[in-house]
Amino acid sequence: METPKDGAKELAELHFHLGQSVEPHILWSIAHEQGIRLPSKDYWEFYELITLGKKTEISWEDYHELFKWTELIQSSPVAMERAVYEVLSGAYRANNITLLEPSFNPMLRNRGGEKDLDQIILGALRGMERGLVEFPNVRAGLILLLDRRFPIATNEIIVNKAIKYKSRGVVGIDIAGPMAPDFRYEDYTDLYKKARSAGLKTTVHTGEDGSAEEMEYVLKVLPLDRVNHGFRAYSSPALLKTISEKNLTLCLCPTSSMSVGFIKSGAHLREIIRTLYDSGVKFCINTDNPSMLKTNLSKEIELMRKHEILSESEIDQTIRWAFEATFIPTEPGKNLYL
Ligand SMILES: [Zn+2]
Numbered sequence: 001m002e003t004p005k006d007g008a009k010e011l012a013e014l015h016f017h018l019g020q021s022v023e024p025h026i027l028w029s030i031a032h033e034q035g036i037r038l039p040s041k042d043y044w045e046f047y048e049l050i051t052l053g054k055k056t057e058i059s060w061e062d063y064h065e066l067f068k069w070t071e072l073i074q075s076s077p078v079a080m081e082r083a084v085y086e087v088l089s090g091a092y093r094a095n096n097i098t099l100l101e102p103s104f105n106p107m108l109r110n111r112g113g114e115k116d117l118d119q120i121i122l123g124a125l126r127g128m129e130r131g132l133v134e135f136p137n138v139r140a141g142l143i144l145l146l147d148r149r150f151p152i153a154t155n156e157i158i159v160n161k162a163i164k165y166k167s168r169g170v171v172g173i174d175i176a177g178p179m180a181p182d183f184r185y186e187d188y189t190d191l192y193k194k195a196r197s198a199g200l201k202t203t204v205h206t207g208e209d210g211s212a213e214e215m216e217y218v219l220k221v222l223p224l225d226r227v228n229h230g231f232r233a234y235s236s237p238a239l240l241k242t243i244s245e246k247n248l249t250l251c252l253c254p255t256s257s258m259s260v261g262f263i264k265s266g267a268h269l270r271e272i273i274r275t276l277y278d279s280g281v282k283f284c285i286n287t288d289n290p291s292m293l294k295t296n297l298s299k300e301i302e303l304m305r306k307h308e309i310l311s312e313s314e315i316d317q318t319i320r321w322a323f324e325a326t327f328i329p330t331e332p333g334k335n336l337y338l
Pocket residue numbers: 015016017176205228288
């Protein structure tokens with residue numbers, strides 16, 4: 001019998017959000033387990049609510065609006081345990097992903113302080129450990145997200161939790177969320193330095209909705225190991241040089257950036273990715289929000305073939321870059337943090 005593993009490349013995924021990575025039928029099941037009153041009693045209406053449904057494009061605002069339901073459903077320790085476990089298990093079974101770093105914001109899952117933040121994070125860690133025991137050749141680590149809409153004091157609490165749970169499998173921090181009027185990257189320099197001196201790795205969402213100039217500034221003020229998206233750099237030779245000099249890896253998400261219209265077409269995607277590759281910039285392919293976008297890592301890599309962007313050996317190179325850019329400190333075969 002043929003399995004999905006036969007002939008499949010071993011893959012690593014470094015940029016995807018837990019909220020939009022759990023399969024809709026599992027979220028449906030978790031919601032019912034939690035007794036959450038959903039806006040519809042019909043599964044397919046729920047499916048339309050939390051995915052792009054029949055749409056292929058969505059506005060930047062509506063895109064973030066979709067996250068609310070998935071975050072609410074994951075707002076308990078038990079829900080987080082199951083969500084992380086199912087994502088790890090599904091990634092390995094369906095796409096032969098043997099290294100994964102799901103990200104989530106614990107503060108968007110504590111129902112405004114009603115739930116204990118430590119319990120939410122520990123739920124996620126338990127789910128990860130359960131998955132790692134069942135699939136011993138998978139490696140995983142969790143990334144905690146800060147949010148641009150939060151005051152810095154709130155984001156600092158998340159960084160402190162990331163440091164607290166480093167030995168259990170939290171491997172890094174990231175900043176995401178729509179741009180907010182009071183948010184300034186330079187306010188986060190010290191927090192990023194604090195996380196790095198505690199042994200965590202750092203990434204940030206930039207160079208997607210913003211400009212290359214903004215991305216250049218972000219790279220100047222934040223100490224970084226990777227960048228999420230960052231494709232806007234393709235228009236700036238100086239920025240491409242900076243990315244290479246800093247040895248950063250860009251974690252691109254083709255379908256995600258195309259669905260919100262930042263990447264206009266297959267030809268535009270080709271222009272971006274060829275420019276990055278030919279400039280010697282390291283990058284890897286990711287999904288961002290696979291369940292919501294109805295994609296997976298294999299499908300995203302397939303886009304490189306479909307639009308004749310990368311050769312097979314170049315695809316293999318981007319997969320190697322993904323493994324090399326991991327935040328997970330453990331060696332293959334030693335996946336637990338105990
Ligand atoms: Zn993202």
